[in-house]
Amino acid sequence: MILSARSLHLFSVRPWLLTTLCLVLAACQPSQDDVNSNEGNTDTFIRGKLNTAPVNIDLYDSDEADEQTFEVQPASNNVQDSDSLEEPSADEELLADKELSSIKQQPTENTDSLSSDSSVPTDRENLLAGKQTDARFCLSDTATNSANSVLEDCRRISKRLASVSFEACTSANLKAVGCASNDGFPLYVTDFPPLKSRTPHGRILVIGGTHGDELTSVSVVFRWIEKLNEFHSGLFHWRIAPLMNPDGVLPKEATRVNGNGVDLNRNMPSSDWHEKALLYWNEKTNQDPRKYPGASPASEPESQWLLDEINEFRPDAIISVHAPYGIVDFDALQLNTAPKSLGKLRLNMLGTYPGSLGNFAGINRDIPVITLELPHSWVMPSQAESTRIWEDIVSWLKKNIDTRDSASQQN
């Protein structure tokens, strides 16, 4: 269902429309479009040589009303299952995390699954530790569903997500990474590589759809891909995975977890995984099936892919999109560089969890991780707001990520 005020030419009665929609959906937030912005700053985009298309005025004309798209609403059980209803408050979670050290550690069956009596580390252990190896984790033991093609998969994605048109998906230039989700859906990335004329400031990895019931986190990333298609200037080398958890997003009833029932943002091999992940799940979430961290760190093909990507692409920063807290979280060793706000989202550090990407990449690997929590899981932010968020991300990266000197020293 796509609801476009512009297409109806009914700006003057738009509040009526939205009020009606709010009643129907019973989950609608106040329109962000109603706040006109004059911050359509295009400075952060330097048009690339390949860009011959005219600037899309919709993205920048602040006088233009925005479309607001409602993603297909998940089944009612998922609405009730929303994070905002179930998650303890951020402060509670942070407190709970800190309290973990006082919980007596209980041995679990899984703790020993990775420990080896041999003094020679296995490929898996090397990969988990980020050591150089020729092996790729997710390719080693995951069957890919080669019958699927990008076109077929884009058809599924665009059918599922109202804001992602088939054309937007096919023009995203998605490439299968060679490994598939637990249920056999190929994982895809799109790359915006360095341009000959310019040394990029660094490598940036962008991830959407880690939690399958956060539909907007996929669609917003597709919007950003569209922007890069027009404006990629070589400022950064971007690698973008819009849909990390297809098993959770694509079924009619979206789920936070993957097809194996694992919370992918608790399955990353953070250094405290063995000590805390299952303990946390047992003691602090009361074995909430939505937050199951898996039987062992990086047990899932999706998290194995992400680990491979971090080991091989070596991002200088990671942008991970979630919903629906409506804040910006930041994990890094240098916390003083945290962005104060991105678009209307304000910084609110949630702390870390055993097995989370912020914990693993931000703390253990010292790769700054910006976690965006969009305000709603299935109501899209306006075009103006998603553009502002993107521009603010690029501005933050320009200010804080610049590896050109160290890159030239290595060469």
Ligand SMILES: [Zn+2]
């Ligand atoms: Zn999430």
